[in-house]
Amino acid sequence: MKIALGVTGGIAAYKAAEIIRLLQDRGIRVQVVMTRAAQEFVRPLTFAALSGEKVITGMFAPGEEQSPNIDSAIEHIAVAQSIDALLVAPATADVLAHFAQGIATDFLTTLYLATTAPVVVAPAMNVNMWNHPATQSNLEILRKRGIQIVEPGQGYLACGMTGAGRLVENEKIVAAVLAALGTSQDLSGETVLITAGPTREKIDPVRYLTNRSSGRMGYALAEAALRRGARVLLVSGPTSLTPPGAAEITRVESTEQMRDAVLQLLPQASIVIKTAAVADYRPKVASGQKIKHKGAMTLELEATPDILQELALRKSSQIIIGFAAETENVLENAREKLVAKNLDAIVVNDVSREGVGFDSDRNAVNIITRDEVVTIPETTKWDVAQRVLDQVVHLRQQRKATVKI
Ligand code: PMT
Numbered sequence: 001m002k003i004a005l006g007v008t009g010g011i012a013a014y015k016a017a018e019i020i021r022l023l024q025d026r027g028i029r030v031q032v033v034m035t036r037a038a039q040e041f042v043r044p045l046t047f048a049a050l051s052g053e054k055v056i057t058g059m060f061a062p063g064e065e066q067s068p069n070i071d072s073a074i075e076h077i078a079v080a081q082s083i084d085a086l087l088v089a090p091a092t093a094d095v096l097a098h099f100a101q102g103i104a105t106d107f108l109t110t111l112y113l114a115t116t117a118p119v120v121v122a123p124a125m126n127v128n129m130w131n132h133p134a135t136q137s138n139l140e141i142l143r144k145r146g147i148q149i150v151e152p153g154q155g156y157l158a159c160g161m162t163g164a165g166r167l168v169e170n171e172k173i174v175a176a177v178l179a180a181l182g183t184s185q186d187l188s189g190e191t192v193l194i195t196a197g198p199t200r201e202k203i204d205p206v207r208y209l210t211n212r213s214s215g216r217m218g219y220a221l222a223e224a225a226l227r228r229g230a231r232v233l234l235v236s237g238p239t240s241l242t243p244p245g246a247a248e249i250t251r252v253e254s255t256e257q258m259r260d261a262v263l264q265l266l267p268q269a270s271i272v273i274k275t276a277a278v279a280d281y282r283p284k285v286a287s288g289q290k291i292k293h294k295g296a297m298t299l300e301l302e303a304t305p306d307i308l309q310e311l312a313l314r315k316s317s318q319i320i321i322g323f324a325a326e327t328e329n330v331l332e333n334a335r336e337k338l339v340a341k342n343l344d345a346i347v348v349n350d351v352s353r354e355g356v357g358f359d360s361d362r363n364a365v366n367i368i369t370r371d372e373v374v375t376i377p378e379t380t381k382w383d384v385a386q387r388v389l390d391q392v393v394h395l396r397q398q399r400k401a402t403v404k405i
Contacts, residue, residue, distance in 0.1 A: 001181060002029040004079055004115075006088035006108040007047070008095045009037020011158040012124040012167035016042070019089055020050045022174045025245030027223045028181075029053070031079060033108050035095070059107050076107055080114035085180045089150075090124035090167045093135045099147070100138035118180040122150040122173045127163030150176045178227060186393050188229030193269035194222050195262060195307075197237030199255045201282035203299065204291045212358040213277035215239030217323070220385040221273055222247045228389060233269060235261045237276055255279050255304035262307055266314060271392055273321045274308055275347075277358070312342035319344045319395050321388065327352040334368055344395050345369045347388055367391050 003023065007016045020030045032047040033056045044055040056075070088095060088108070095108065099121070104110040112119065121142070129135060130152060139149055150173050153166040167173075175185060196218020200208040215236060222234045223244040234247040235258055243249045250261045255278050266272070281301040291297070308322050322343045324334040327350065334348035349365045351357040356364045356378055364378040367388060376387050 001027070001084045002031060002082060003085045003087055003177060003181075004031045004033055004083045004111060005051075006033045006035070006086065006091070006095070006111070007038040007042070008035045008088060008090060008092045008108070009040060010090040010092050010124050010167075011041065012090040013038050013041040015167055015170060016089055017046060017050055018170050019087075019173055020047065021245070022170055023177065024051075026174070026178070026227050027244050028177075031056070031083065033079075033111060035106055035108055037092070037094075056107050059110065076110045076114050080111055080117075083115060083117050085117050085177055086112065086115055086119045087122070087173070087177050088120070089122035089173050091121040093123070093125050093129045093132070093138075096121065096123060096135060096138045096142065100141040118146075118148070120148045120150060120173070120176050120180050122167055122176075123152050123165075124167035125152075125165050126159045127157060127161050127165045130163075130165045148176055148180055175229070178229075183227045185229035187225055187271075187389065190225075190229075190270045190396075191231045191233065191268050192222075192225045192271045192273065192392075193233045193235070193262065193265050194218050194225070194273045195235045195237075195258060195276035195278075196222065197239040197241075198277050199237045199258055199279045199304075200253045201255065201279045201304070202286040203283050204287035204289065206290050209279055209282065209301075210238075211277045211279065213237070213239075214359040215241050216359075216361060217363060217381050217384070218273075218275035219243060220381040221275060221388060224382065224385040224389055230271075233265050235265065235276070255282065255307070259305045259307045259310065263310065263314065266311065266318070267316075269318055271319045271321070271396075272311060272315075273323075273388070273392075274311075275323050277325060278307060279304055306341075308341045308343070319392060319399070321392065322346045324348040325351045325357065331366060331368070331373070334366070338368055338370075345391055347384075369395065 007013050023030050030051045031053050032051050044057050048055045098109040099112050104113050150168050153168045154164050155166045156162050157165050197215035198210045198213040200210045202208050219241050222232045225232050226246050232247040234249045252258045282304050284300040284302045320343050324337050324346050326333045330350045334346050338346040346368050347365050349357045356362050363381050363384045365376050367374040
């Protein structure tokens with residue numbers, strides 16, 4: 001997902017830096033557009049460095065004002081079509097007036113007219129400017145047009161006055177953007193503990209037993225849960241993926257380390273999703289030295305701790321979801337695990353199928369609960385993650401209803 005962040009000229013312009021980070025933490029790309037006045041408060045380079053994208057500072061690139069380049073001239077259309085939402089924070093009285101009257105005098109106001117994406121504005125200004133009938137009437141026009149206004153907070157203002165006009169907390173602005181993107185905040189208040197990736201069991205200093213898990217399924221769940229408002233504790237085996245910034249990550253290698261991390265974090269969690277492909281066996285003894293090539297050898301293995309089983313014994317009120325990687329009797333085997341490991345649901349994938357499951361961007365699963373089976377035909381892991389979280393929300397509602405009775 002990508003949003004355009006319009007920064008206008010106010011003392012709160014520097015706060016946009018933190019907004020960029022919060023959005024990126026949720027996997028959202030940010031294209032910053034600055035008005036001329038905003039550039040008096042913060043240098044575009046700051047936002048370019050933070051967003052990793054070129055910052056748009058005017059209709060034409062520097063030096064092009066006299067002989068405009070056609071690419072620059074139509075850039076606002078390209079940006080307008082590529083974004084999923086437009087956020088303006090801080091939004092001055094001036095930009096609100098331009099938006100309300102449809103006056104396009106620079107890149108940001110032109111982008112506003114050219115985009116069909118949802119628009120969120122977070123005003124910040126002097127209290128008298130905020131209360132002025134002109135500003136209030138412009139806000140009313142924007143509200144009626146479906147623009148989401150994140151009302152400013154009360155307090156001491158940079159101009160020395162006290163009252164309404166402070167840019168509201170960044171978290172509230174980000175929540176409004178997520179809502180505008182259609183991301184419901186139905187996991188807000190929950191702490192979701194997710195395991196992802198493989199575990200590695202050491203054979204000697206250079207070799208280990210592992211499996212083909214890339215971590216993509218677990219990381220998709222982590223990102224989706226964050227976007228839906230949850231705090232995410234991610235316990236990850238070795239992967240090459242970058243975790244979503246807002247996830248609190250614990251990196252582990254072996255099953256024993258994953259077990260210790262999960263059990264230690266369990267009391268903080270209200271929901272546990274065990275996506276990790278945990279090694280079921282490990283060498284009984286790991287060699288301290290590299291094993292030499294001397295013909296055939298036998299490696300004696302022992303079972304690793306069953307983390308899910310231990311969770312089931314230690315859990316209090318948590319909702320626990322397991323994953324199952326099966327190659328035969330897929331539904332029957334998964335149902336057995338659901339009961340044996342005392343889970344609330346199990347997500348089963350047939351890992352013998354080509355192109356889905358391990359080390360792929362796609363998956364096809366059945367989500368099995370005690371009373372239903374929801375089939376998710378082949379789709380992206382992102383979609384699967386959303387559907388698993390829908391089921392989590394459903395289980396939580398069921399549980400609340402049961403507690404009330
Ligand atoms: O990482 P990707 O490349 O995106 O691939 C995703 C996936 C295929 C790894 C994922 O969709 C998946 O199926 N994860 C579960 C893999 C697995 O270990 O399944 P299992 O049937 O062997 O184990 C069942 C459950 O018990 C799992 O939740 C597992 O985390 C847990 N388990 C297993 C063994 C063990 N010692 N302790 C456990 O807690």
